[in-house]
Amino acid sequence: MKLQVERIGGLAGFGGANSRLRSRGEVELSDLSAADQHAIESLFQSHGTPRPSQMRDGFQYRITRTLANGLETIVIPEEAVPPIIRASVKDEIV
Amino acid sequence: MAGLDNKMAGLNKSLFLVPGSPCHMLSQATQLITQTQFINPNHISNNHYRRTIMNDLKKIMSGSGHRCGCSCFIIPPKVLERLSRNKKLSAEARKAFARTAKFDKEVRKVREAKAKLTQTALATLPGKMAPAQLAPAQLAPPSTPVYNCNHGVTLPGTLVPNPGSSADTTAKRAFVETRGVAKFYRQAFGRNSIDNAGMALISSIHFSVNYNNAFWNGSQMTYGDGDGNIFVDFTKADDVVGHELTHGVTQHSLGLSYADQAGGLNESISDVFGSMFRQWQAHQNVNQADWFIGKEIMGPGAIAQGFTCLRDMSNPGAAHCLAPQPTNFSQYHDGMDPHESSGIPNFAFYKAAMAMGGKSWLIAGKIWYQALTGTPPTPKMTMKAFANRTRSLAASLFSAKPAVKAAVNNAWVAVGL
Numbered sequence: 001m002k003l004q005v006e007r008i009g010g011l012a013g014f015g016g017a018n019s020r021l022r023s024r025g026e027v028e029l030s031d032l033s034a035a036d037q038h039a040i041e042s043l044f045q046s047h048g049t050p051r052p053s054q055m056r057d058g059f060q061y062r063i064t065r066t067l068a069n070g071l072e073t074i075v076i077p078e079e080a081v082p083p084i085i086r087a088s089v090k091d092e093i094v
Numbered sequence: 095m096a097g098l099d100n101k102m103a104g105l106n107k108s109l110f111l112v113p114g115s116p117c118h119m120l121s122q123a124t125q126l127i128t129q130t131q132f133i134n135p136n137h138i139s140n141n142h143y144r145r146t147i148m149n150d151l152k153k154i155m156s157g158s159g160h161r162c163g164c165s166c167f168i169i170p171p172k173v174l175e176r177l178s179r180n181k182k183l184s185a186e187a188r189k190a191f192a193r194t195a196k197f198d199k200e201v202r203k204v205r206e207a208k209a210k211l212t213q214t215a216l217a218t219l220p221g222k223m224a225p226a227q228l229a230p231a232q233l234a235p236p237s238t239p240v241y242n243c244n245h246g247v248t249l250p251g252t253l254v255p256n257p258g259s260s261a262d263t264t265a266k267r268a269f270v271e272t273r274g275v276a277k278f279y280r281q282a283f284g285r286n287s288i289d290n291a292g293m294a295l296i297s298s299i300h301f302s303v304n305y306n307n308a309f310w311n312g313s314q315m316t317y318g319d320g321d322g323n324i325f326v327d328f329t330k331a332d333d334v335v336g337h338e339l340t341h342g343v344t345q346h347s348l349g350l351s352y353a354d355q356a357g358g359l360n361e362s363i364s365d366v367f368g369s370m371f372r373q374w375q376a377h378q379n380v381n382q383a384d385w386f387i388g389k390e391i392m393g394p395g396a397i398a399q400g401f402t403c404l405r406d407m408s409n410p411g412a413a414h415c416l417a418p419q420p421t422n423f424s425q426y427h428d429g430m431d432p433h434e435s436s437g438i439p440n441f442a443f444y445k446a447a448m449a450m451g452g453k454s455w456l457i458a459g460k461i462w463y464q465a466l467t468g469t470p471p472t473p474k475m476t477m478k479a480f481a482n483r484t485r486s487l488a489a490s491l492f493s494a495k496p497a498v499k500a501a502v503n504n505a506w507v508a509v510g511l
Contacts, residue, residue: 010307011334012325012388012404013417013433020401020416021324023306038180054312056341056352056360091306091324093399093416 001029003040004064007089008075011057014091025088029065036082044074053077061085233280236287238272240265241298243316250298250314264329268297268317271335278336278371279343282455283463288342290467295339299329308334310341323395324416331390336371337364349471354428356475358435365436366443366462369407370455380447380454384408392416407444410437423477423510439477442505446484449501457498461487481506 007023008015014023029037044065059078063085064071078086178192240257241250242265254260257269272295279285287293296314305318308328315338317328328334341364344350350360365387373383388404402414410419419437420426426435447458465483472479484502492498 009431009433011309011328011337011433012306013431014306016417016431016434018411018418018434020418035183038183054345055309056311056345056364057307057309057338058311059307059309091321093324093396093401 001065003027003029003085005085005088006062007059007078007086007091008062009057010059014059015062020093021091022094023089023091025090027085027088032082032084036084039082040085043076043080044072047074055079061089233284233286234292235273235280236276236292237294238269238276239294239296240268240272241296243298243301245300245303245319247302249301249311249316250296251300254299262299264299264317264319264327267327267329268299268315268335271329271332272297272315272339274332274375275336275339275371278374278455282370282374282459283467285343285463285467288339289346293342293346295342308338310338310345312345315339320391320393323393325391325393325396328391331388332375333365333368333372333387333389334391335368337368337387340364340367343367344466347467347471348469348475349473350475351473352432354430355426355435355477356473357432358426358430359439359475359477359480361432361436362439362443363462363466365405365407365440367459370459373454379452380450383454385444388416405433405437405440407440408448410441421509426477438509438511439480442481442509442511444505445508446502446505449504450498457492457495458502461491461498461502464491478511481511 003026005025005027006015012021013019014021029040032040040063043063055077060075061078061081062073062075063081064073066072175192178188180188238257239250240254240260241252242254242262243249243251254262254265254269257265260266260269276287276295279287287295298314298316299319301316301318304321306321306325308315308317310316315335318325320326320328341360344360344363348363350356350363352360369383369385369387372378373380376382385408386403386406389402392401392403396416400414401416404416405419406412406415410421412418417433419434419440421437421441423438426438443458443462446461447454450457461484464487465480468487469483485499485506488499488502
């Protein structure tokens with residue numbers, strides 16, 4: 001199963017409706033370590049519920065997976081994202 | 095109170111040796127606590143906790159294939175608890191997750207207690223955290239340490255000795271510009287640092303690799319070097335430095351949240367004061383200013399495509415912006431990224447300042463500053479409420495100048511508020 005990953009927000013407003021900045025990537029779930037797969041599964045199970053935070057201009061990650069009944073997406077702060085997922089995105093001007 | 099004191103003292107005994115007001119001590123506690131968003135061993139001075147947690151994290155990382163070469167680690171508490179019960183992990187790893195979850199819970203309790211205490215202090219202490227009744231010249235400048243992350247993601251990183259004379263131009267810039275922002279707030283508004291109580295202004299540079307961002311994490315600024323194509327070193331733009339530090343000012347004043355209308359206001363206030371700082375440094379009047387945000391961090395790849403800034407306060411929807419914004423409240427909807435919706439109040443500030451003329455921080459800036467700092471925290475403030483507050487302040491602060499009130503009113507009407 002592939003995970004679609006998009007990094008959004010930040011000072012520059014990546015991924016906004018009119019923004020010219022995009023940061024996207026994808027990761028094959030089976031390429032992740034067992035612990036990272038567990039961490040991702042847990043994040044989906046907790047629906048990416050964010051902790052109260054004073055972080056401002058921080059990046060968030062929108063992670064989407066395909067299930068039998070459709071797509072499931074969570075949005076989580078950068079600090080909670082496993083490094084291998086963080087490293088999967090590439091910044092570009094579109 | 096005693097319980098809270100004990101918890102804080104247990105985390106860092108030196109906190110209560112810092113001379114200054116109770117509010118200053120609170121701000122120091124905030125720094126310690128919020129920095130655990132990226133758990134940092136240097137800021138957990140209780141040796142037992144520090145050793146235990148870091149050993150746990152190292153074990154977890156080594157067992158999970160986590161290889162980022164850093165000691166950052168943050169996992170939502172529910173996930174930690176779930177992992178602590180996961181039979182597929184070793185007993186040792188499960189124990190480590192359980193201990194980390196317990197620590198995380200305790201830190202959160204202290205943070206919540208701190209937030210409650212801050213609100214109480216704001217409401218009850220004499221002067222309401224306003225030692226700025228002193229003349230600006232009497233205020234000692236806050237310390238402005240600079241740390242080097244060396245391309246890792248550990249915060250704050252390694253302390254840079256004498257950053258003002260460092261051979262690392264990024265360190266020197268972060269130091270100089272941060273001092274500049276402190277001086278701007280002191281001279282233009284009589285404010286003593288972010289918390290108006292002399293809080294240290296901590297900067298971390300060279301964060302991560304090719305990192306296209308700068309952020310405020312609740313207690314410090316952090317700057318990436320950019321990827322060298324879309325963006326260059328984020329310390330190169332003085333308005334970016336002013337923007338990030340102003341998030342701290344907002345946190346310690348109106349306490350705006352980061353979603354919906356309040357989120358847009360939060361971002362706008364950072365752009366407004368970041369832009370005013372840039373104009374103040376360059377001794378520019380409103381006509382000389384370009385009103386761009388982030389002009390100096392545009393990389394060659396962005397410039398080659400005709401982009402000149404992140405945002406343009408004078409023309410938020412312009413095509414030369416990397417992130418064009420709406421200009422009228424009719425375009426607003428809940429759920430918008432704050433970096434988009436901020437275009438509406440940004441445009442209002444620009445219009446008000448242009449109508450008044452002269453230096454933006456002398457009249458329009460004073461009104462916006464008073465709207466930001468003059469009343470108790472209002473995390474869910476709407477744009478309309480903020481607009482009305484500036485209308486009221488324009489009338490009361492500049493009662494002898496009716497044109498000021500008209501300028502503010504017309505500016506908000508022009509953006510649909």
